[in-house]
Amino acid sequence: MTADFEFEIGAQPPANDPLFEDFWTNFQAEADSPSSSPSNAAALRAMLSEKYGAGFAAMDLMHSTAVEAINWASETVHAALDDSAEDDAFADYINLQVGLGGRALLAFDEVGWLLRGGYLPGAWAHLRTIHELFVVSATLGLQGMPDGEYPDLVERYVHHHQVFTPSLARDILAASPHVGSKLDEDVLQALQLKRQSLISKYGSTFARPWGWAAPILPNGNPTFSSVSRLVLPEFSMFYRIASAHLHASSEGLNEAWMQQDPRTKFVRAGPEDGNFAAPAILASGLVIGVLGAIVPISITTSPSNNFITGGRYILGALTRIQHQIAIGMSA
Incomplete structure (x- = not known):
């Protein structure tokens, strides 16, 4: 190789360099000058908003409905509990599930906004967070309830x-x-x-x-x-897909390159259109799974035997909203 290249990791602005200061002044002036036409990113996001508008609206509806459902469940469950050691343990369990649900809904909302911005890899990365939260929530729900096989899992x-x-x-x-x-x-x-x-x-x-x-x-x-x-054994492949967008493995390189010629590659580092349906549908399904461990489908209190079934209808409505997401994001 005849060329010699010098690199500096952690570079700092050149000190006492008039040429750099002139460059910086001109750079700022150009960056601050008004543009007569929208940027490529703005135009793309306008197109995405029109193309997937119904899907984004359905994701917003799922988020707001799920927030209300979790808060309703927490209030209703605690109102049905007594002052006993057994009920205190169940209160700790449901409070933990409420926290997991809140984290899952925050990540779900982030998935929606990343898709609005055209950042499909970021949406996949946040989907992985929801997947992990679902695994924790489902494990506690199946194994760690106070009357379950491993009640100390919560602690x-x-x-x-x-x-x-x-x-x-x-x-x-x-x-x-x-x-x-x-x-x-x-x-x-x-x-x-x-x-x-x-x-x-x-x-x-x-x-x-x-x-x-x-x-x-x-x-x-x-x-x-x-x-x-x-x-959730069948979800391993999606976890692998999402991990490629989260970690620095070589698996994610293909989505960061644009081929200029057989030898030269440029970067792809901005918003794009793509298969928005997959992360949106999967994220909404996992969120519904998390809520399944928080929102009871029925509550029977004693001695009054008051029977509450509102949770079943709320979860049913969320599954219908997920169908709307699937239709809207498959445009």
């Missing part, structure tokens, strides 16, 4: 992040020594003692990324894949 999940807090605190302290006044030795020791007490209580596998779910696995080796296979 295990809630406290699980604390086994990683000491290493996070040390990393923060190493990167920003000035926070030492808050993360002093007493704090670090308290965090470490909490980690040790959790591992002593739940076992060494608890310190693994999905260690909270270890009891439900025959081999005791908790990973996302192993837990997911218990509740």
